[in-house]
Amino acid sequence: MRLHRRDHWAALLVLVPTVAVAGLFLFGFALWSGWISLTSSTLLPRYDFVGWLQYQRLFAMARWLTAYRNLLVFGVLFIGFSLGLGLLLAILLDRKIRGEGILRTIYLYPMAVSFVVTGTAWRWILDPSLGLQETARGLGWASFSFDWLSDPDRSLYTLVIAGVWQSAGLAMALFLAGLRGIDGEIVKAARIDGAPVWKIYAFILIPLLKPAFATAGILLSVTVIRSFDLVVVLTGGGPGFSSDLPSRFMVEMAFRRDQLGLGAASAMVILATFIAVITPFLYAGRQRAR
């Protein structure tokens, strides 16, 4: 069906506000942040030009380097474990077990909770003087020790645990939908050829799940970038700043420590990293569409 000329104009007119708002608030302000990151702004924006000074200061700060490295470690572990666990759960549920409906709901349930709630609950569970450790010791296992939350070398992994607990269900749902969408005839044909179950999954079904992997990957990467609330509630970036993440660093510098220029510089590095990570996924999606 072809659009009438009038409808065409009407459609454009309706789109204008959205495009204008998105253009201003996403690209306009991103550009403005980029500009601020090249100035010496402190409490208030100041429009002088100091070149890459803020970036030099940024990468000389131990706290930023820790936060940035944490982003990469957290990102890889969180996405890896969420995908792995999600896939495993999806495959197990796909075996047509009894009570699938209930199990699926249970696994997906953490998604309904915000990161603030997840973080608070896990902070209590992992608190060595209240939670898991104390309970196990109370039951008589006196030597049991699980104090990752107060261990600066391991506190980052508590974020991974809580994050995976929350997000594995999402990956599972996507994979399960993917598995259900695969033509049953393929599996039947493989069975007739005598292929064992694990081979059917490893060489036939999982490769067919590529689109589900791409979707889950993008959604989880977004979660990594905006995991600000989880850090704030669960570890507060600590002990020290051992589990700090760039998003928290940025808010702290720009709004609490009157270092607008430095905060903007860190925001630009986060943006660049995100673009670098997300581009391959988008590119892959485009290739497939062709």
Added chain:
Amino acid sequence: MKSILWAALALFCLAGTAGAQTPPTAEVLHWWTAGGEAKALRVIADRFQAEGGRWIDNPVAGGGGDAARTVAKTRLVGGKPPTMMQWHLGLSLKQLAEEGLLGDVDEVAKEGGWDAALPALIADNARYKGHYVAIPVGIHGENWLWTNPKVLADAGVSVPKTWAEFDAAAAKLKAAGVIPLALGGQGWQQVIVFNAVVLGTQGPGFYRKALVDLDAKALGGPEMVAVFEQLARIKGFIDPGATNRDWNEATQLVIKGRAAMQLMGDWTKGEFAAAGLQPEKDYGCDASPGAGQAYLVAADALAVPKLSDPAQRRGQLLMAKIAMDPKVQRDFSLAKGSVPARRDVPADGFDACSLKAMEKVRNSPDILPALGSSMGVGAAEAGAITDAVAQFFASSMSPTQGARTLRDAIDAIR
């Protein structure tokens, strides 16, 4: 919908014609939204309205004032300032003044004798080039040692007056099976302990040199190493559950008797009061070990933006008069748990802890800025010091390395 539009239009016309008769108007931007704080501001607002002013309340909650400050900055820069806004005294206030964004209330200040009534530190930080650009309302103190007297008595120790006494008492408490010091492992809480140790072991003169003047020699010198040695001992007196614990959760440990002491600002009193406890009977409030009469303070204040609207300008002047009125200052501080900024406010009605604080504010020669108060160093420097202290608490670095980390953190920011 339509009727609302008409009403708005009518109001607009009315406002236009009323002109000269508009009452003094104050749109007040603040983050005093929690129970006691909100009640305290109500004291000023009620009086303002009683004297014929029009009060427009504009609370912006969130992030411990971060959200409100961001809104305030945006409006100042955008040329649409509020009539009054909550702000910290000190460097960030002076930065706003330097940009020409603030007006003054000098005529009221002269008439009310502010110079004589305020402690020097507070007056100096409320002025820019001799002009009062902010109204100091109340003073909060940071270096308090809160104790559970029953827990102390059971372990056979008294409230420590020096850090050596603290170590001895803490060792006994630990042996008795209680947490000697309740601490939340958040940077700003750890830095309160750090400040108390700097003040208590090296004295007010060194505190000023290191944490106000940021003297490089003081920051990396042997005195600072001694400070970190004391901090290292303190690390042995806190429990492993401290990570990211909120300050009031730590206070609860003291209230329930699981911990004996806490180093925290005077806002802690609210937590004890909410549990129905009486000061100097059910809980102790004393100066941090070794501090004596020295007092680390932060101020509650309202900044005066530069604006042209005559009604709002009259609102600013009326606000200045009211907020600095001795009776208003007394009621404000009673509600908020602070002490009045003015030194000539009658002391009746205040509890035992506040009386101790008032005694210091009035007579002590060592009223010093708390690190986070913005009256000593800027937010960037305070943040760098906080990071270094938090790093020391989180790692196993030696006191010498701790002092070096601190000096490097300050060097990096300069």
